[in-house]
Amino acid sequence: METKSKQLFEEAKRYIPGGVNSPVRAFGAVKRTPRFIASAYGDRIVDVDGNEMIDYVCSWGPGILGHAHPRVIKQIQKACENGLTYGAPTEKEVILAKLIAEMVPSMEVSRLVSSGTEAVMSAIRVARGYTKRDKIIKFKGCYHGHSDGLLVKAGSAALTTSIPDSAGVPADYTKNTLVASYNDFASVEALFQANPEEIAAVIVEPVAANMGVVLPKPGFLEFLREITKKFGALLIFDEVITGFRLALGGAQEYYQIVPDLTTLGKIVGGGMPIGAYGGRKEIMEVVSPVGAVYQAGTLSGNPIATTAGIETLQILKEDPKIYQRIEEKAKKIADIVRETAKGKVYVNQIGSLLSIFFTSKIVIDYESAVSSDTAKYAEYFGYLLDRGIYVAPSQFEAMFLSDAHTHQDVESTCQLIKEYFAGI
Numbered sequence: 001m002e003t004k005s006k007q008l009f010e011e012a013k014r015y016i017p018g019g020v021n022s023p024v025r026a027f028g029a030v031k032r033t034p035r036f037i038a039s040a041y042g043d044r045i046v047d048v049d050g051n052e053m054i055d056y057v058c059s060w061g062p063g064i065l066g067h068a069h070p071r072v073i074k075q076i077q078k079a080c081e082n083g084l085t086y087g088a089p090t091e092k093e094v095i096l097a098k099l100i101a102e103m104v105p106s107m108e109v110s111r112l113v114s115s116g117t118e119a120v121m122s123a124i125r126v127a128r129g130y131t132k133r134d135k136i137i138k139f140k141g142c143y144h145g146h147s148d149g150l151l152v153k154a155g156s157a158a159l160t161t162s163i164p165d166s167a168g169v170p171a172d173y174t175k176n177t178l179v180a181s182y183n184d185f186a187s188v189e190a191l192f193q194a195n196p197e198e199i200a201a202v203i204v205e206p207v208a209a210n211m212g213v214v215l216p217k218p219g220f221l222e223f224l225r226e227i228t229k230k231f232g233a234l235l236i237f238d239e240v241i242t243g244f245r246l247a248l249g250g251a252q253e254y255y256q257i258v259p260d261l262t263t264l265g266k267i268v269g270g271g272m273p274i275g276a277y278g279g280r281k282e283i284m285e286v287v288s289p290v291g292a293v294y295q296a297g298t299l300s301g302n303p304i305a306t307t308a309g310i311e312t313l314q315i316l317k318e319d320p321k322i323y324q325r326i327e328e329k330a331k332k333i334a335d336i337v338r339e340t341a342k343g344k345v346y347v348n349q350i351g352s353l354l355s356i357f358f359t360s361k362i363v364i365d366y367e368s369a370v371s372s373d374t375a376k377y378a379e380y381f382g383y384l385l386d387r388g389i390y391v392a393p394s395q396f397e398a399m400f401l402s403d404a405h406t407h408q409d410v411e412s413t414c415q416l417i418k419e420y421f422a423g424i
């Protein structure tokens with residue numbers, strides 16, 4: 001039953017573009033009414049009609065501990081009593097910056113902002129300011145937030161809305177954005193050969209998760225590390241999704257690659273709005289007020305968000321076995337799908353991230369990802385939603401596992417997935 005969600009959606013569309021504050025939430029790609037959520041706890045979300053569902057979106061990544069983790073909630077409640085924001089430095093920003101530097105050693109110096117988009121936008125500006133070059137390379141199907149220069153062949157909802165190059169972005173703003181193909185070494189080489197002294201940075205999702213989950217081919221990240229060094233460009237790892245998700249130190253720990261700059265979001269805020277960017281001190285010293293690259297933010301590092309981020313990272317640090325636990329759950333789902341949907345789908349899974357592509361192709365890049373049958377994905381989505389399982393409302397997103405997903409809930413999810421694929 002979706003009565004109240006339907007009513008709210010109609011009212012929301014009166015005041016908010018498409019009735020949502022972020023496009024993917026509109027369920028356009030799966031042609032269903034979006035569920036308006038009233039509450040969440042553990043691995044469950046409850047919509048306004050009282051439907052309780054097992055949540056595999058986890059707010060697109062922040063929810064690695066599950067919803068409403070008692071320790072995080074308690075610390076936030078305590079922090080609120082001291083006021084919400086001061087617009088002045090606080091001890092908690094020092095604690096969080098030190099935690100980030102400890103857990104992600106390449107981020108010796110970091111700056112907090114309020115979203116992944118802001119983190120990426122700022123990191124690109126730093127790379128340009130540091131190298132005094134203008135061009136950047138991004139990859140088709142990788143999504144780095146909605147700043148103008150990066151809305152070129154973007155991933156995530158930009159794929160489903162079939163506007164890979166967004167309206168409202170002057171051609172001038174993207175002329176310095178060169179586009180390569182993920183996992184295609186030659187496409188990167190060609191861009192560097194054609195612009196040997198002009199490329200400030202390569203920005204990459206070390207594991208792509210915005211065309212669905214696509215893994216780097218063996219050697220691809222090492223190749224990016226070498227070619228950027230060779231041509232004097234910076235390597236930026238956009239770890240907004242993979243940061244603190246694939247390992248305590250993110251994808252750069254998982255793959256043992258040291259980027260020059262890293263962007264973070266989602267988990268670093270523990271569910272509150274935080275983004276971060278950072279790298280070696282000599283690079284980050286170009287940032288105002290030390291250097292000439294300007295970047296600012298009213299609510300950057302605010303006491304409530306930093307409280308949530310600190311508590312979340314501390315819980316992860318205290319119990320690193322979480323990564324093994326959440327990987328096992330994701331593997332279980334991936335294996336069940338591979339067994340029952342033989343050949344009808346392709347599954348990519350790494351750590352606690354996975355995507356089920358409705359294509360017979362091996363999904364290793366943008367072209368193979370978009371060969372998926374999105375109508376079939378929509379049917380799969382609706383089958384699960386009607387049975388209390390809430391997965392991403394788009395083929396081009398990831399399924400997220402959390403430490404709160406119980407074995408029983410994962411088991412019942414596997415049963416439903418088995419039934420679905422047995423019936424198609």
Ligand code: KE4
Binds near residue numbers: 023397
């Ligand atoms: P935000 O500005 O949404 O906090 O972060 C932008 C961003 C940057 N980099 C990567 C790798 C990202 O995945 C994102 C945002 N991820 C999407 C999910 N695919 C957010 C969900 C949404 O747009 O509503």
